[in-house]
Amino acid sequence: MATGLRIDDIALSPRRRGLPSPLDGRRDIWFDVTISVHNPGAKPLHVVSELRGLAYDAASKVLTLRLAEAAPGPTARDAPTYTLPTPATITVAPRGTAKITLPIPAILREVRQVEGAPLAVDETDLRAMRRIRCEVASSEKPIGAQERTAPHLMRSRVARWGITVTGEAAVTPDTRR
Amino acid sequence: MSLFISRLANDGAALSDVFSITRCDANLGQNPVNSQVDRIAYTKTSSGAGQDRIEALVGAAGDVVVSAFPAGSQIPDGSGGTVPIELVGGATFPPDSAGLIQVAYCFNNQMFAFAPGGAQISLPRQVILFHELAHAFHRAIGDFNSADPEFQAITDENTFRAQVGLAARDPTNHNGGQGAGNGQQVPSCTGMPPGGGTGGTGPSCCNC
Numbered sequence: 001m002a003t004g005l006r007i008d009d010i011a012l013s014p015r016r017r018g019l020p021s022p023l024d025g026r027r028d029i030w031f032d033v034t035i036s037v038h039n040p041g042a043k044p045l046h047v048v049s050e051l052r053g054l055a056y057d058a059a060s061k062v063l064t065l066r067l068a069e070a071a072p073g074p075t076a077r078d079a080p081t082y083t084l085p086t087p088a089t090i091t092v093a094p095r096g097t098a099k100i101t102l103p104i105p106a107i108l109r110e111v112r113q114v115e116g117a118p119l120a121v122d123e124t125d126l127r128a129m130r131r132i133r134c135e136v137a138s139s140e141k142p143i144g145a146q147e148r149t150a151p152h153l154m155r156s157r158v159a160r161w162g163i164t165v166t167g168e169a170a171v172t173p174d175t176r177r
Numbered sequence: 178m179s180l181f182i183s184r185l186a187n188d189g190a191a192l193s194d195v196f197s198i199t200r201c202d203a204n205l206g207q208n209p210v211n212s213q214v215d216r217i218a219y220t221k222t223s224s225g226a227g228q229d230r231i232e233a234l235v236g237a238a239g240d241v242v243v244s245a246f247p248a249g250s251q252i253p254d255g256s257g258g259t260v261p262i263e264l265v266g267g268a269t270f271p272p273d274s275a276g277l278i279q280v281a282y283c284f285n286n287q288m289f290a291f292a293p294g295g296a297q298i299s300l301p302r303q304v305i306l307f308h309e310l311a312h313a314f315h316r317a318i319g320d321f322n323s324a325d326p327e328f329q330a331i332t333d334e335n336t337f338r339a340q341v342g343l344a345a346r347d348p349t350n351h352n353g354g355q356g357a358g359n360g361q362q363v364p365s366c367t368g369m370p371p372g373g374g375t376g377g378t379g380p381s382c383c384n385c
Contacts (some may be wrong), residue, residue: 028249032230050264076257079271080270080279081327084260085353099298105248108251109246118242118279119186119279121185121186145352
């Protein structure tokens with residue numbers, strides 16, 4: 001009998017404008033990705049409900065949304081100092097369903113380090129995507145609070161928490177400007 | 178030796194937030210260096226944790242570059258991947274080979290942290306920037322606590338929180354998340370920031 005989380009559907013909304021910037025009134029374009037999940041088991045499942053990572057493969061036009069943590073690679077010498085919060089989760093009742101909605105910008109901004117210069121930004125238009133792949137972690141055990149955990153250690157622990165399921169769907173982004 | 182604002186990111190947001198940290202001190206100056214950065218000049222006209230820290234950074238033995246990014250931006254996570262900046266609030270990079278310390282922060286997301294006792298409290302954008310500048314400051318002056326950098330930065334952050342009347346944060350709890358805190362925001366101050374930023378992103382005048 002299947003007891004693990006199941007991804008039933010992945011849907012991409014029409015484009016919407018973000019709230020006006022308080023600085024210049026500019027309104028960026030966003031999409032909402034809604035992931036429908038189902039708990040076929042007899043116990044409640046705790047499901048990660050926030051985006052922990054995003055990657056876009058321009059060659060295959062696949063956008064990957066990670067609501068899970070993978071085991072991190074070794075910490076680089078030039079690793080930044082930051083805090084990584086414990087993943088937000090929702091509880092899906094036995095034989096229940098839930099929808100998780102994630103805002104995704106139309107323009108992906110990837111920041112990279114450049115020696116001797118300010119951080120640079122590479123922009124990619126995500127409206128070229130053709131598929132969305134979602135990875136969602138869940139467990140019968142609550143994820144707990146890990147307030148004294150450094151990012152690398154937290155990621156390692158969360159990567160071992162629960163089971164990650166994957167779903168994929170074809171999408172046709174709204175390309176109106 | 179200097180505090181810079183990156184023009185490759187949202188310089189208007191960064192300038193506005195530095196200005197707010199100085200509590201709208203009209204003595205804050207902004208001088209173009211090249212197409213990538215502006216240099217901040219500052220001699221405080223009043224004392225406070227915010228003014229003191231910005232003045233110290235301007236005169237510190239290290240170059241710090243501030244970049245303000247919108248939610249949805251992905252920053253290097255130090256382990257070969259990236260992390261959404263709205264998830265972490267901000268990040269400070271150690272000095273590169275040229276000695277530049279990079280500060281990146283998210284200027285348009287709602288975030289929360291925790292007070293001693295566990296109550297959820299607001300983490301406004303100016304506080305996030307002050308927190309990251311605390312990491313940068315300690316790296317610049319050579320007393321960065323690599324064993325517990327968050328305790329050091331949150332302790333500094335609390336001096337700014339006290340100055341502007343925000344609830345103190347628990348320095349032993351650096352968890353938090355996206356969403357509302359306790360409704361507190363950095364109180365507005367009024368003044369005219371230098372230059373107003375570039376690229377149509379900067380305020381021509383402001384209530385920060």
